[in-house]
Amino acid sequence: QVQLVESGGGLVQAGGSLRLSCAASGRTFGNSAMGWFRQAPGKEREFVAGIDWSGGLTYYADSVKGRFTISRDTPRNMLYLQMNILKPEDTAVYYCAARSFASTSTHDSAYSYWGQGTQVTVSS
Numbered sequence: 001q002v003q004l005v006e007s008g009g010g011l012v013q014a015g016g017s018l019r020l021s022c023a024a025s026g027r028t029f030g031n032s033a034m035g036w037f038r039q040a041p042g043k044e045r046e047f048v049a050g051i052d053w054s055g056g057l058t059y060y061a062d063s064v065k066g067r068f069t070i071s072r073d074t075p076r077n078m079l080y081l082q083m084n085i086l087k088p089e090d091t092a093v094y095y096c097a098a099r100s101f102a103s104t105s106t107h108d109s110a111y112s113y114w115g116q117g118t119q120v121t122v123s124s
Contacts, residue, residue, distance in 0.1 A: 002026035002113050004096045009118030016086050016122070022079040022096030022115055030074045033104040035111065036081045038092035038120075048094070049081060050104030059104055064090075086122045093117040 008020040020036070035050035049070035050059045058070050069082040079096055097111035105111070 004115035006118040053102040
């Protein structure tokens with residue numbers, strides 16, 4: 001059974017940092033692109049960051065570019081999202097996702113595997 005489990009969310013003041021982790025199990029995602037999405041209350045789920053199978057190509061939403069960094073530890077089947085200079089508008093449930101292709105995508109429909117999400121709340 002494939003599982004993606006996020007951790008690292010919490011409450012932080014504006015300007016602070018958090019590091020999200022995603023532990024994958026049930027299969028190896030070494031050949032799979034992975035990504036982070038988020039969903040704020042009353043809003044649609046949106047792409048945050050993506051990384052290809054090799055870790056050599058990364059993509060970011062304009063709203064987080066320069067503040068967030070996505071990375072992966074393939075041997076350990078782990079995905080990370082380092083979030084710096086957090087803003088109140090970053091408040092959302094953050095989801096880890098994986099797809100069965102090597103290249104990343106900004107569309108959530110392209111991902112087959114999802115975690116349960118972790119809450120990030122940024123206070124002003």
